[in-house]
Amino acid sequence: MPTEMVVNNLSEKGADYCDIRKEKWQETFITLKDGTLETVIQGEERGAMVRVLWKNGWGYAGTSEFETLARTADRALSMAKALNTCREGETGLSEVEIYDQEINIPMKENISDIDLEERISFLKDLEDRVNEPFVTSIELGYRDSIIKKEIVTSDGSRVRMEIPKVFVYMALLGKGDSIQHVLETAGSTGGFEVARHMYHKTDSALQRLNHLLKAKSSPSGVMPLLIDPILTGLFIHEAFGHATEGDIVTSGGSCLEGKLGQKVASEQVIIRDDPTLDGYGRFPFDDEGVKARNRTLVKNGVLVSYIVDRENGWKLGLESNGGARAEDFRVRPLVRMSNMVMEPGDKTFEELVEDVDRGIYAQSVKGGQANPAKGTFQFTAQVAHLIEHGEITHPLLNVSFSGSTLNSLENIRGIGKDFDLNASLCRKPQTVTVSGGGPHVLIDAVTVGGRS
């Protein structure tokens, strides 16, 4: 039975709303460790998720057999009716524009034209490029996916899209006086050209590992902190971005609840989440069939929006801005980020460094956590340097920094004019691909704690 007919049947049976999301995934995953191929997986999967709203109850049912969609739809309807009887409070959906459109994200080098051997020899080539005497272990991973989706809603939208993605990581272990570890990644939507970006990152990975092997332990205290675009991306995603997700806001778990229209950052700060940007979090339509669009969240330091799907948009009195994303066809969509960025400012890197009498320059991510309800964060940089009298001096080990998200956004003293995006995965608990980025950012009065 055609998807539209299944949707129409559900509407005729009295469903207040329903949608069907059909997906096909083609994936390749390869890992290479110290010259040995550890993983080579190629696979294809497909499935569909039916979502039904009956009064205030949501029902969800999935199938991998498209032929049985009508029965799956009936299961979702029964579940929605059952859940309606035990759900308190009202459910609604914000109005959206209706689309009948297909948008495919282009590939410069089509993944399907690159055979498996070529993908493996690409990893071996990368390995050769970082095979230096001080590098004691090299681990490389490559993942590509081509995701085809069709979403049909009872409002009349029918959207189709193809999203190709590539991600490569490189983990290096080095030995000097101590043992150190660096991680480099490259990822975005697009074709095999995305993987080739890793060629431009091998030198900086080696340089960072070399710096770490010579690093001293970090000072601690409250001081200015200059962060690189990767840490800027991590900070605005983890410390700020999760607090802008509509479902977190409506469930009372966000430090930004009730703060629309209020100043939450220094005046020069612009933060936006943009699924139309060429990054790992790009998509043409969200998983409710709402067209992707830029979402400016902070403008001139003022919180101007949250990220919302249709239901949380309705609860907050906002139009959906395309915030619904599901990990795959097995699960329902949640409110998620895409490509979260801080807009560049007007300072050169040299001007930012010159502005610091004694502080830290931190680069890349080693780990960290943030609490969107309390609005606090703690991150560890992969590499850091001391800044003394406006100059970068010696490398430091294990620099971690922590603080209040909103205080730190308010304490931003300088924003660089450069820009970079970094691919990563966000877990909530479903995993989706995202990018985070921005310029170099100088923040005053950050608590830095060194560990030996």
Ligand SMILES: [Zn+2]
């Ligand atoms: Zn996240």
